Amino acid sequence: xxxxxxxxxxxxxxxxxxxxxxxxxxxxxxxxxxxxxxxxxxxxxxxxxxxxxxxxxxxxxxxxxxxxxxxxxxxxxxxxxxxxxxxxxxxxxxxxxxxxxxxxxxxxxxxxxxxxxxxxxxxxxxxxxxxxxxxxxxxxxxxxxxxxxxxxxxxxxxxxxxxxxxxxxxxxxxxxxxxxxxxxxxxxxxxxxxxxxxxxxxxxxxxxxxxxxxxxxxxxxxxxxxxxxxxxxxxxxxxxxxxxxxxxxxxxxxxxxxxxxxxxxx
Numbered sequence: 001x002x003x004x005x006x007x008x009x010x011x012x013x014x015x016x017x018x019x020x021x022x023x024x025x026x027x028x029x030x031x032x033x034x035x036x037x038x039x040x041x042x043x044x045x046x047x048x049x050x051x052x053x054x055x056x057x058x059x060x061x062x063x064x065x066x067x068x069x070x071x072x073x074x075x076x077x078x079x080x081x082x083x084x085x086x087x088x089x090x091x092x093x094x095x096x097x098x099x100x101x102x103x104x105x106x107x108x109x110x111x112x113x114x115x116x117x118x119x120x121x122x123x124x125x126x127x128x129x130x131x132x133x134x135x136x137x138x139x140x141x142x143x144x145x146x147x148x149x150x151x152x153x154x155x156x157x158x159x160x161x162x163x164x165x166x167x168x169x170x171x172x173x174x175x176x177x178x179x180x181x182x183x184x185x186x187x188x189x190x191x192x193x194x195x196x197x198x199x200x201x202x203x204x205x206x207x208x209x210x211x212x213x214x215x216x217x218x219x220x221x222x223x224x225x226x227x228x229x230x231x232x233x234x235x236x237x238x239x240x241x242x243x244x245x246x247x248x249x250x251x252x253x254x255x256x257x258x259x260x261x262x263x264x265x266x
Contacts, residue, residue: 102246125175139208
């Protein structure tokens, strides 16, 4: 765990008397609450060795901060700008928390969404990999290297512009009713879903597929009968998803109300 982790995870310190002081650095206290907060954020085991390492990191951080203050770094434009950004972020988050009231998610909402998801599934589910590139020329290069025996995952890491590139192009299991139709492919572009329907396990599309102005090369890693999770296994995840959507909707409505009374020039 580096200094960046300490800086990001550090919570506002409570008083030394209430939180307990574990060290002082030139008179500046480091509290037990600070150590506890960083330990939770790091998800490391709670051992005396880990706690001492965190305390050492905090001591080093305070020493650096004190040296920076002594050198008047607090008045530098970069620091002032960062302070303004941090202040604005904290104010915004707290204000939204206090004023945005998303609609509650009920058990019936969760069950309805579960039923909707189950109804959208096909009899099979697919484990795809993708390489997405910006143009046909790059796609041709990738296909040529695949034919030469280079591994798909390595080429995905090298060429792909999709978020899955760091995972070697790997995507989660996906299921949809066949034949694939637009808007009913569990979030996959319909052209990719149709390619998966036809591919044998382990095979790669012989040509790249046009997708949203880019080109995609698809591999089918595995295929199996669709495994539908029981409702009690899925409900916690569905609740989180619905609560996130409710918060997003309520936030958009709240901001829309502010926009109505605002004067904005661009």
